[in-house]
Amino acid sequence: MTRAYPCGLDDWATHSPYSDPGGHADVLAALGTDPADVHAAATGMIAHYRADRDTLDEARLPTIDLRWLEAVLGAGLDLSPAPLAGRPHAERVAGCCRDHTLLAVGLLRQHGIAARSRIGFARYFAPGFAHDHVVVERWDGRRWVRSDPELDAAFGTAPPAGEPFDPFDMPTGLDSPFPTAAELWTAHRRDGLDLHDYGVSPQLVDLRGRDFVRHYVLLEVAHRRRDELLLWDVWGAGLDATDDEADALADEVAGLLLRADADDCDAEEELARRYAEDPRLHPGPRVRTLSPLGRDGWTDLRARTTEWDA
Known part of the structure; x- marks a missing residue:
C-alpha cells in the first residue's frame, strides 16, 4: 500500500548544492510546474550535445561540464535574458539528459x-538498444510520478522504439520503457539478463554492457542521495575497486534501492547511512571527470573548479 507520506520526502523538497539556482532563483520561481512547462523550460534552455550537435557552436560545447544548476542558468542567461521556453537554438547551452533533469x-x-533524478536506460529512442538516460520523479501528493523532461506528450504516442507511453507519467519497473540501473543490474545478477545492449551508444563499445x-x-545511489553528479564523473569504487568488489557493492546497494522504491523506509535509511559512511559510494571532495569533449581532469566539488590534464 502506498504511504500517505513517503520516508525521506523532505530531503527531496529542498535544494541540493547541485540543484540550487543561487542568484537565479527568481527565474525558476516564475515558471510553471506542470510536466509540459518543465519540458519547455528544460529543452528551451539546454540543447543536447549529441542529438542537437548541429545547432551548437564550439564556444558553447564546454557548458556540458557545468554540473551546478546555478552555473548552467548563468551561462544560458549570459547568452540571452529571454524566457527559458522557446529559445532559438543560438541561445541554448550544451547539456544532456542529466542537465535537462x-x-x-x-x-x-x-x-x-x-x-529527484532517476538513473537508468531508455528503450524508446532506438530499436534494439537502451540508451543511458536520466529522468525526473516528482511527488504528486499520492505517489512518485516519473517523467522525461526531454520529451513532449506527442513523443509517447509513436516512439521510435517500443510501445506507446505517456512521457509525463511513465510506467515503471524492469519491463517498462525506462528501467532503472538497479533493476537491470539485479535482473542480470539474479536471472542472467544480458546487458550488452545497454549503454551510451551501439558504436561506443567501451561505454555499454554489464560494467557500464x-x-x-x-x-x-549518488543521485538518490542528492549528489546529482555528471554522468562522466568517476569516484570511489569506480576508481580503484576490483571487479569482485564492485560487483558485491552494486549488489548490495541495488537491493537497497529496489526495497526503498517499494516503500521500505528501513532500506531508505540504510542506503542513506551506507552512502554517508562508505567512501566507495560517496564522492568526497573531488571526482575524476572524463568529459565527452575528450578532456580529462579532477573536479574539486567544494571549490567548484576542474583542473584539466595538460
Missing part, C-alpha cells in the same frame, strides 16, 4: 515540490 528537479524544488550498468548503479 537537473533543471526540472531544481524548478520543482524551487516551488517546494519533492523531486554496474557503474550506473553507483551513480543512481
Whole structure:
C-alpha cells in the first residue's frame, strides 16, 4: 500500500548544492510546474550535445561540464535574458539528459515540490538498444510520478522504439520503457539478463554492457542521495575497486534501492547511512571527470573548479 507520506520526502523538497539556482532563483520561481512547462523550460534552455550537435557552436560545447544548476542558468542567461521556453537554438547551452533533469528537479524544488533524478536506460529512442538516460520523479501528493523532461506528450504516442507511453507519467519497473540501473543490474545478477545492449551508444563499445550498468548503479545511489553528479564523473569504487568488489557493492546497494522504491523506509535509511559512511559510494571532495569533449581532469566539488590534464 502506498504511504500517505513517503520516508525521506523532505530531503527531496529542498535544494541540493547541485540543484540550487543561487542568484537565479527568481527565474525558476516564475515558471510553471506542470510536466509540459518543465519540458519547455528544460529543452528551451539546454540543447543536447549529441542529438542537437548541429545547432551548437564550439564556444558553447564546454557548458556540458557545468554540473551546478546555478552555473548552467548563468551561462544560458549570459547568452540571452529571454524566457527559458522557446529559445532559438543560438541561445541554448550544451547539456544532456542529466542537465535537462537537473533543471526540472531544481524548478520543482524551487516551488517546494519533492523531486529527484532517476538513473537508468531508455528503450524508446532506438530499436534494439537502451540508451543511458536520466529522468525526473516528482511527488504528486499520492505517489512518485516519473517523467522525461526531454520529451513532449506527442513523443509517447509513436516512439521510435517500443510501445506507446505517456512521457509525463511513465510506467515503471524492469519491463517498462525506462528501467532503472538497479533493476537491470539485479535482473542480470539474479536471472542472467544480458546487458550488452545497454549503454551510451551501439558504436561506443567501451561505454555499454554489464560494467557500464554496474557503474550506473553507483551513480543512481549518488543521485538518490542528492549528489546529482555528471554522468562522466568517476569516484570511489569506480576508481580503484576490483571487479569482485564492485560487483558485491552494486549488489548490495541495488537491493537497497529496489526495497526503498517499494516503500521500505528501513532500506531508505540504510542506503542513506551506507552512502554517508562508505567512501566507495560517496564522492568526497573531488571526482575524476572524463568529459565527452575528450578532456580529462579532477573536479574539486567544494571549490567548484576542474583542473584539466595538460
